[in-house]
Amino acid sequence: MVNLWRNPLFVWDVKGAVEELPTNPHVSPQSIWDRTRESRVSLLPVGRLRYYYKWPGHGASIWNRLRYWPTRRRLLNIRGEYNPKTMAREKTVVDKRPIWWLLGLLALLVAPFLIPDSLQNTLFAAGAFFGIYAAINLCWMLVLGTASIYSLASFAVVGAAAFVATYLSIVLHLPWWVLPLVGSAVGLIFGVIIAIPATRLDGFYYALLTLGLNELCRVYFLQSKQFGAATGGLYGADTYIPKDWTPLSQSMLGYYACFALMLGALLLYRMVDGRRLGRILRMAPEKREAFAEATGVDYRRARVLVFIISSVALGFIGGFYASHYRGVGFSIFSFDTVLLGLAMLVIGGIGRAEGAVVGTAIVVLLDKVLISWGPIRLIAIGLIMLGVVLFLRGGIFGIKAQFRAWRDKKKSERRSTRAEKGGEMLPEEATETKNKDLVYFHRYDKMQRDYLKTLVSPEIIDEHQRSPLGQHSEALERLLLYFRRAALPDKYAITVVEPFKAYRIVALSGHRGVAPRVVEDKIYPTQDEAYHGVFLRRVQDLLEA
Amino acid sequence: MDWAFIFVNAVVLACIYGTLAIGISITWSSLGLVNLSYAYIFALSGYGAWLVAQFVGPSLPAVLVGPAVMAGGILTGAFGGLIVCALAFIPIHDKPNFTVRGLIATLAINLIGTQLLLWWFGPRSKNLPEIFGTGKIAAPGLVMTADKIGNVLSSVILLTVVLQWMRSSRRGLEIRAMMMNPHAAAIVGIGVRRTGFYVMAITGGLAGLAAVLLSQTYYIAPFSGLTPMIKGVSIALCGGLGSVRGAVIAALLLGLNEAITSVTLGGQYVLMTQFLAIIIVLLIRPRGIAGILDKAREA
Numbered sequence: 001m002v003n004l005w006r007n008p009l010f011v012w013d014v015k016g017a018v019e020e021l022p023t024n025p026h027v028s029p030q031s032i033w034d035r036t037r038e039s040r041v042s043l044l045p046v047g048r049l050r051y052y053y054k055w056p057g058h059g060a061s062i063w064n065r066l067r068y069w070p071t072r073r074r075l076l077n078i079r080g081e082y083n084p085k086t087m088a089r090e091k092t093v094v095d096k097r098p099i100w101w102l103l104g105l106l107a108l109l110v111a112p113f114l115i116p117d118s119l120q121n122t123l124f125a126a127g128a129f130f131g132i133y134a135a136i137n138l139c140w141m142l143v144l145g146t147a148s149i150y151s152l153a154s155f156a157v158v159g160a161a162a163f164v165a166t167y168l169s170i171v172l173h174l175p176w177w178v179l180p181l182v183g184s185a186v187g188l189i190f191g192v193i194i195a196i197p198a199t200r201l202d203g204f205y206y207a208l209l210t211l212g213l214n215e216l217c218r219v220y221f222l223q224s225k226q227f228g229a230a231t232g233g234l235y236g237a238d239t240y241i242p243k244d245w246t247p248l249s250q251s252m253l254g255y256y257a258c259f260a261l262m263l264g265a266l267l268l269y270r271m272v273d274g275r276r277l278g279r280i281l282r283m284a285p286e287k288r289e290a291f292a293e294a295t296g297v298d299y300r301r302a303r304v305l306v307f308i309i310s311s312v313a314l315g316f317i318g319g320f321y322a323s324h325y326r327g328v329g330f331s332i333f334s335f336d337t338v339l340l341g342l343a344m345l346v347i348g349g350i351g352r353a354e355g356a357v358v359g360t361a362i363v364v365l366l367d368k369v370l371i372s373w374g375p376i377r378l379i380a381i382g383l384i385m386l387g388v389v390l391f392l393r394g395g396i397f398g399i400k401a402q403f404r405a406w407r408d409k410k411k412s413e414r415r416s417t418r419a420e421k422g423g424e425m426l427p428e429e430a431t432e433t434k435n436k437d438l439v440y441f442h443r444y445d446k447m448q449r450d451y452l453k454t455l456v457s458p459e460i461i462d463e464h465q466r467s468p469l470g471q472h473s474e475a476l477e478r479l480l481l482y483f484r485r486a487a488l489p490d491k492y493a494i495t496v497v498e499p500f501k502a503y504r505i506v507a508l509s510g511h512r513g514v515a516p517r518v519v520e521d522k523i524y525p526t527q528d529e530a531y532h533g534v535f536l537r538r539v540q541d542l543l544e545a
Numbered sequence: 546m547d548w549a550f551i552f553v554n555a556v557v558l559a560c561i562y563g564t565l566a567i568g569i570s571i572t573w574s575s576l577g578l579v580n581l582s583y584a585y586i587f588a589l590s591g592y593g594a595w596l597v598a599q600f601v602g603p604s605l606p607a608v609l610v611g612p613a614v615m616a617g618g619i620l621t622g623a624f625g626g627l628i629v630c631a632l633a634f635i636p637i638h639d640k641p642n643f644t645v646r647g648l649i650a651t652l653a654i655n656l657i658g659t660q661l662l663l664w665w666f667g668p669r670s671k672n673l674p675e676i677f678g679t680g681k682i683a684a685p686g687l688v689m690t691a692d693k694i695g696n697v698l699s700s701v702i703l704l705t706v707v708l709q710w711m712r713s714s715r716r717g718l719e720i721r722a723m724m725m726n727p728h729a730a731a732i733v734g735i736g737v738r739r740t741g742f743y744v745m746a747i748t749g750g751l752a753g754l755a756a757v758l759l760s761q762t763y764y765i766a767p768f769s770g771l772t773p774m775i776k777g778v779s780i781a782l783c784g785g786l787g788s789v790r791g792a793v794i795a796a797l798l799l800g801l802n803e804a805i806t807s808v809t810l811g812g813q814y815v816l817m818t819q820f821l822a823i824i825i826v827l828l829i830r831p832r833g834i835a836g837i838l839d840k841a842r843e844a
Contacts, residue, residue: 150645197824200831204579204648208782209820209827215775216816223813335584335771339656346649375664382657389650390636 005463005473016467022459023473032451036443057089071274097354104357108259112252124251126368128324130360131258135265135317137344137356139310145351146273147306148286150203153194153210155337156217157311161186161318162328163221169237169322176238180319187315191308198307199300203286211338218333235327254324261320262357268313269353277302336378340367343385349395358396449545452482456539468531483538492534497523503530505537547808554804555797557693560700563796564755565777567704567789568748574787575723575744577644578634582651583752583777585658586625587770590753591760592662593621595671602674611676615699615757622753623746629654630745635738662767670764673757692761703754707747708789716743724787776819783823785833794834798822 005023057080066075077095082088093099108127115123140154161183168174168182194213198206240257241250272278284292284299292299322328331337340363348359362384366377373380388395393402415426424430424446430439455475463476472480489510497504503524506516519537524530565583572580597617602610633650637643675692682689711717719740722730731737756765759773780799784791799819806818826834 197828200828204573204644204786205782205827205831205833207648208579208778209824212775212779212816212820212823215772216820219813219816336656339652342649342652343656350645375660378660379657379664382653382660385653386632386650386657389646389653390632393641 007471009471014470017471018466021463021466021473023463024455024457024460024475026474027451027454029447029451032447032454036447036450052092052094054083054090054092057091071270073274101354105263112255120248120251122369122371124255126364127255128251128258129368130364131255131260131262132317132321132324133341133344133364134262134357134360135258136314137341137360138262138265138269138353139313139317140341141345141350141353141356142269142272142306142310144345146278146281147303148281149198149303149307150207151194151198151210151307152207152338152342153190153213154310154314155332155341156210156214157187157190157194157314158318158321159221159328159332160190160217161315162322162332163234165319165322166234166237166327167226170234174238176240176323179237179323180316183315183317183319183322184312185315187311187313187318188308190315191311194311195304195307199304211335214333214338215335218330221333222330233327233329233331235325237322237326239323239326241324257320257324261317265313265317266353266357268309269356272306272309273353277306281306340381343381345395346385347388347395349392349397351394352397355395355397448482449542452479453543455479456543461536461539464535465532468528468535479539479542480535482542483535486538492519492537494527494530494534500527501525503527505530505533551801551804551808553689553693554807555800557696557800558803559793559796559800560697561755561758562773562776562780562800563793564700564704564751564758565773566780566784566792566796568751569777569781570784570786570789570792571720571724572744572748573781575720575727576634576638576741577727578638578647578651579644579786580629580633580651580745580748581648581774581778582625582629582633582655582658584768584770584774585655585662586622586629586749586752587756587773588659588662588765588767589625590618590622590749591673591756591765591769592666592671593624593753594618594673594757594760595765598674610674614673614676615754618757619703619750619753622756623750625658626745626747626749626752627742629749630741634741634745638737638741659767659770666767668767670766670769672764673760675761676757696758696761700754700758703751707751716740720744779819779823783826783833785830785835788833788835791833791835795826798834 003023003025004020006020007017010017010019067073068075076093076098079092079094081090081092083090111127112124136154136158140151143149143151143154164186165174165179165182169176169179174182194210197209201209241253245253280297280302281299283295283297284302289299318328321332344359344363345356346359347362348355348357363381366373366381366384370377392398424443425433425439430436433439455478457475460473460476460479463473464480487510488508491508491510493506493508493516494503495506495516496502503526504522505519505524507519508516522533524533565587569580569583572578594614594617598610598614601613601617605613629651632654633647637646637650640646676695682691682694711720719730719735720743722733722735723737723740723744727737730740755773755777756770763769776799780795781792783799784793784795799822802818802822803815806812806815810818
């Protein structure tokens with residue numbers, strides 16, 4: 001059905017005005033608005049959240065430059081910034097791990113005063129065991145994580161050092177404080193011996209070889225007479241725990257000594273992993289050695305160095321072990337010990353100090369505190385280990401990174417479901433744009449174009465052809481207003497080739513001093529025809545947009 | 546020195562450990578999995594054979610007891626292989642860092658499995674009936690007992706059957722394709738998971754055979770599989786992971802070493818000379834006697 005438009009200027013005898021013209025039926029813009037609102041495009045929550053708590057600002061000082069000796073690390077990695085909305089100073093604690101470390105170590109420090117009397121024996125023994133094993137695991141983590149050498153010989157080094165130290169202590173009556181030094185010497189010898197094949201072998205060849213070495217040590221010590229094959233171990237070394245103290249204070253001293261040993265191992269880990277040596281080795285993880293070598297990293301030397309350092313430390317721990325337990329048993333070489341140690345590392349996450357310590361804590365808790373469970377506790381450890389390996393990529397402390405990777409995957413999946421753009425911004429564009437008005441402008445512009453497309457009809461084009469300038473019907477007037485309001489770049493204009501005879505359509509550049517470009521060769525004989533040509537081009541652009 | 550005795554012992558040991566080593570080697574080269582749960586599979590199939598001997602054996606004629614026990618061990622071993630494949634290979638074989646995670650997963654299965662065996666059967670060791678009888682063959686200069694002949698014959702026969710099957714059958718062709726290039730094999734339609742189950746069942750069965758054969762000499766206990774596994778792994782390593790020929794050569798070499806050492810120096814030095822031999826071989830050839838370089842098999 002065609003509406004009629006009555007020209008109000010007709011009664012004033014305007015030149016060329018007609019009384020009535022056919023035009024479009026009225027279409028309400030509301031219908032387009034409603035249709036956009038009930039759009040099938042689902043608006044999924046894909047924006048960016050602020051994952052860090054923002055602390056209030058700290059006055060004039062932007063940077064915290066306090067560093068603790070001997071590292072160059074700041075006490076806390078704090079980032080200062082301005083809130084883009086309120087322009088207030090804010091600070092973000094980027095790395096909260098030091099806080100957790102401090103709290104955890106404080107808890108271990110005060111734990112002896114909080115445990116109930118009935119559990120004292122079990123918990124002190126388990127605590128001392130935890131301290132020694134955490135120290136061993138930290139040194140092992142240096143080899144396994146930082147140097148990425150799959151060595152399973154750590155307990156062989158510890159055990160050999162402990163046996164030799166105990167033997168020398170019995171035979172030569174060495175005092176307790178010499179034992180760790182003796183152990184270090186044994187560790188050095190062992191480290192050099194084990195490091196020789198490490199220069200040629202890698203990966204599983206090395207892992208299996210060191211596993212064999214562990215078995216070799218076990219068989220040797222088990223069958224040699226001077227190391228006490230009959231008694232299940234070698235006992236009688238000098239100890240640092242005074243014999244005349246009460247049992248409680250003896251346990252407490254043992255606990256704190258083992259705690260101090262763990263702190264020392266943590267310091268060693270920090271000094272190796274966090275400094276130049278660790279950085280060199282992180283540059284050359286397994287399977288990417290060639291790249292590291294090409295960039296000038298001598299990773300072999302660094303690996304052997306880390307290996308020998310950690311072997312010396314493991315020997316030291318072995319000597320300490322001997323002076324703590326007054327000797328050492330053969331079980332330190334057993335496959336189960338290696339397996340439990342590996343479980344500790346794997347559960348916590350390979351390559352992190354906190355992984356070694358927390359993994360040790362979990363396994364020790366299961367193995368030493370819940371003794372009443374019987375064989376179930378080893379099965380539980382195995383199940384945890386299996387679950388961690390099957391479901392987690394980097395142990396317990398890798399959960400955060402893995403969760404974030406999963407969330408990012410889900411986000412990008414959701415984004416990719418939004419293939420239809422239609423004038424709106426895609427979610428990632430919207431979150432990247434500083435000026436949020438643009439988001440709303442694009443949305444409004446899309447709706448307006450959708451509405452204007454419904455107004456284009458042959459009647460309107462005829463009407464425009466009849467009189468490009470002057471009074472028009474409502475539909476045509478809306479179209480023209482939209483066209484006139486367009487931005488200057490690439491806006492169509494008319495240029496005069498020859499006055500009153502030849503006109504041509506050009507497009508403005510939108511930049512001062514840059515000439516418009518010619519869009520077509522057609523020459524229009526009159527100005528009105530040129531106006532209509534521009535109108536047709538704009539209508540075409542609108543319908544194509 | 547009694548060379549004939551040493552040689553016979555070397556061959557017997559080489560047959561038993563070589564069976565295990567070839568299983569480890571095939572698993573590694575076709576699946577990329579270093580299976581360290583053989584100690585568990587070994588003990589499990591020993592117990593499987595023991596159960597057969599205990600509950601099925603008395604109702605069978607005496608001639609069939611030996612084959613039944615052996616079949617029980619082999620089938621239990623294959624079943625153990627399937628368990629390991631379902632738990633440690635199927636869920637993670639296409640996930641990042643598979644090799645290390647697979648190694649640790651098999652270690653975890655080993656821990657759980659041996660503890661379950663300990664829980665179920667108790668720490669007391671069991672022994673199997675002498676499945677090859679008690680006869681002897683006296684040749685000039687040496688005496689061959691029936692269990693030695695049976696060990697050698699059965700492991701050689703079974704290994705020949707398995708290798709022939711791998712050489713000539715459709716499934717064997719699939720496994721060999723996986724050994725050469727798993728990606729290309731997957732592209733031409735060889736199911737990685739299905740082949741994984743075949744491989745693990747067969748290598749588990751080989752471990753079961755080794756368990757039955759070795760239990761002619763030793764007892765069956767929850768942790769008895771550890772030493773054979775370490776020996777098998779070191780033979781596979783010395784021969785070169787992924788090479789059957791290398792595993793056979795290394796098995797003979799280390800069997801000879803073990804026999805000579807136990808005669809000349811004493812049994813407690815066996816592991817030492819063995820590891821010295823392995824270290825020397827690996828220092829000369831870092832990928833074992835007949836091993837392929839890592840570049841040749843990008844898993």
